[in-house]
Amino acid sequence: MVKHFLNLERKQYFRSSYWQKSLLMNIFLVFIALYFMATFLILGVAMYPLLKKLYPDSDPFLVFNGFLFYWFIVDLLMRFFFQKLPVMSVKPLLVLPVKRKTVVNFVLGKSALSFFNFLPLFAYVPFSIMLIGNDYPPGQIMVWLFALVVIILIINFLNFIIESVSSEIELPFLPVILIAGGLFGLNYFEIISFNSLISNGLVSISTNPIYLIIPALILCVIYWLNFKALKKKLYIDNSLQGKKKEVKTTNLDWTKKFGDIAPFMQLDIRLILRNKRSKSSVWMLLIGLLYGLFFYPNPIYQDMEWFFVFIGIFVTGIFLINFGQFIPAWDSSYYKLLMSQNIKYERYLKSKYSLMIMSVVVMFILSIPYVYFGWKILIAHFAAAVYNIGVNAYVILWGGSYNRKKINLDQRAAFNFQGTGAVQWLIGIPLMLIPMGIFALFYFILGFEVGIGVILGMGLIGIMFHQKIMRFIKSRYQGSKYNMIEAFAQDT
Numbered sequence: 001m002v003k004h005f006l007n008l009e010r011k012q013y014f015r016s017s018y019w020q021k022s023l024l025m026n027i028f029l030v031f032i033a034l035y036f037m038a039t040f041l042i043l044g045v046a047m048y049p050l051l052k053k054l055y056p057d058s059d060p061f062l063v064f065n066g067f068l069f070y071w072f073i074v075d076l077l078m079r080f081f082f083q084k085l086p087v088m089s090v091k092p093l094l095v096l097p098v099k100r101k102t103v104v105n106f107v108l109g110k111s112a113l114s115f116f117n118f119l120p121l122f123a124y125v126p127f128s129i130m131l132i133g134n135d136y137p138p139g140q141i142m143v144w145l146f147a148l149v150v151i152i153l154i155i156n157f158l159n160f161i162i163e164s165v166s167s168e169i170e171l172p173f174l175p176v177i178l179i180a181g182g183l184f185g186l187n188y189f190e191i192i193s194f195n196s197l198i199s200n201g202l203v204s205i206s207t208n209p210i211y212l213i214i215p216a217l218i219l220c221v222i223y224w225l226n227f228k229a230l231k232k233k234l235y236i237d238n239s240l241q242g243k244k245k246e247v248k249t250t251n252l253d254w255t256k257k258f259g260d261i262a263p264f265m266q267l268d269i270r271l272i273l274r275n276k277r278s279k280s281s282v283w284m285l286l287i288g289l290l291y292g293l294f295f296y297p298n299p300i301y302q303d304m305e306w307f308f309v310f311i312g313i314f315v316t317g318i319f320l321i322n323f324g325q326f327i328p329a330w331d332s333s334y335y336k337l338l339m340s341q342n343i344k345y346e347r348y349l350k351s352k353y354s355l356m357i358m359s360v361v362v363m364f365i366l367s368i369p370y371v372y373f374g375w376k377i378l379i380a381h382f383a384a385a386v387y388n389i390g391v392n393a394y395v396i397l398w399g400g401s402y403n404r405k406k407i408n409l410d411q412r413a414a415f416n417f418q419g420t421g422a423v424q425w426l427i428g429i430p431l432m433l434i435p436m437g438i439f440a441l442f443y444f445i446l447g448f449e450v451g452i453g454v455i456l457g458m459g460l461i462g463i464m465f466h467q468k469i470m471r472f473i474k475s476r477y478q479g480s481k482y483n484m485i486e487a488f489a490q491d492t
Contacts, residue, residue: 033115037122044126048134061131065199068148069187072155072198073180075120079159080166080176083116104230108223111160117152124148144206150215157222164229264351271330272323277407278330285359288318289366296373305448306440308377309455312384313392313435315367319359320388324396325427327352328477332406332488339485345474353393353470360388376448383456384435390462392431394469399427401476404487 051060128145132138166175187194205211252269255262272278292311295301314321323330328348331338338348364385371378435455443451462469 036119040119040122041126044123045130047123047127048130061136062199062203064127065202066195068202069194069198071120072151073184075116075152075155076159076162077176077180079116079155080162083114083156083159084163100231100234101227104227104234107230108157108226111156112153114156117156120148120152140206143209143212144202147202147205147212147215150212150219154215154219154222157219157226160226161222161229258351258354261347261351261354264348265355268330268351268355278323284318284322285363288315289363291315291318292367292370292373292377296370296377302374305376305380306443306451307436308380309384309387309439309451310432310436312367312377312381313388313432315370316360316363316381316385317388317392317431318363320356320393320396321431323359324352324356324393325399326407327397327400327403328484329400329403329405329407329488333408335488336485339481345477345481346470349397349470349474349477353397356393356396357389360385360393379452383452383459386459386463387435387455388459390459391435394462394473395430396427397473398476401473401480404484406488406490 047064048060051058051063055063124145128141131141162176162179183194186192201211205215252266255265255269258265272282291314295307295311301307328335364381367381368378370381435458438458439451439455441451442454
């Protein structure tokens with residue numbers, strides 16, 4: 001049965017639209033994986049002589065064990081944000097005579113083959129070989145290495161439990177941050193020395209293999225908890241049972257002042273407030289507003305006036321960037337229905353544009369207190385806001401016409417790269433770097449005032465030619481309409 005599952009997985013992967021349409025992205029990910037593998041391999045080989053040099057009076061084996069606590073914390077955080085439980089199309093199997101426990105065991109077993117589980121071994125194995133080459137008992141080192149493999153699997157399955165709990169709360173990253181931060185704090189303030197506990201524990205296991213029973217039992221318990229949780233959800237009617245929630249209505253009558261685009265604005269606002277993924281745009285407003293505090297209070301940046309426009313564009317355009325880069329993918333789940341209605345494309349685009357412009361104006365007003373750090377900062381923010389309205393808003397709408405990635409609104413937002421394609425990576429260049437480069441060029445040649453005038457002028461020119469630019473963008477969307485419908489209809 002496992003062989004049959006593997007065959008189905010292979011066919012599904014290579015026949016999927018994701019493989020066909022994201023070949024370059026897959027190749028890029030392979031290169032990234034090879035880079036990290038090489039890095040860990042070099043680190044594993046160099047670790048023993050490096051520790052010997054840095055800690056000449058200590059045993060490198062014991063020193064390495066002492067540092068493992070920090071790696072386990074980092075590993076857990078990396079897994080939470082980047083590793084997902086392997087998925088399998090189980091609905092067709094649920095109507096067949098296939099035992100549910102077989103499917104669950106396969107999915108969990110598949111997670112053991114994750115890249116995150118193999119990556120540490122590229123450091124652990126070479127380090128083990130170096131230890132054996134320096135007269136450490138081979139049997140002891142092999143037991144130690146096996147214990148590390150068990151711990152890797154414990155972290156692997158523990159991550160899925162944390163993810164399951166996190167998915168039910170408003171801030172999904174909070175539990176793992178609290179766990180990692182709490183453990184680090186307890187260790188840092190020497191309330192509980194996890195460095196010593198882990199180091200002594202691994203040494204004890206390596207010298208007395210019978211103690212391997214303890215991590216093995218922990219692994220079995222965590223695996224069993226995952227098994228129970230997944231098996232409980234593995235029913236064909238499970239997806240048909242909707243969650244019962246208290247309905248909260250939002251008064252959006254004020255949007256009627258915008259005329260015929262009001263229905264689209266209401267749709268976008270409700271989408272933002274009701275879905276996990278889109279709510280990140282709201283939380284990012286706070287991050288964007290406070291972004292300047294990372295720079296302006298620091299005396300180092302007081303003389304870097306050429307950098308003010310970059311900060312201003314980010315502060316005033318945080319919603320424009322975060323929300324706008326996924327237009328029209330936010331509507332991908334019902335885009336076909338939307339396009340089948342008797343509506344004008346310009347109204348659809350105008351509503352997106354208006355929502356982004358409103359956010360720029362609001363963010364500029366809220367950022368006015370930054371004048372405390374200097375009047376030039378306020379002027380730079382004003383010029384950046386005008387540039388966002390007159391240039392960046394159009395750039396991001398135009399970039400959206402190339403968007404072909406579907407978004408699942410129910411998934412968490414933290415480190416979720418679903419819907420992210422080449423457009424999202426490349427759009428940052430004209431949005432952020434080009435205006436900063438233009439301002440810096442005029443700033444160093446002709447001064448601050450001229451640089452601000454150029455940025456301000458570019459924004460005003462864009463506002464003056466609003467109708468023509470929007471007609472051009474509309475034609476782009478109309479030309480890509482059916483390509484987007486086809487792409488959004490794919491299950492990636």
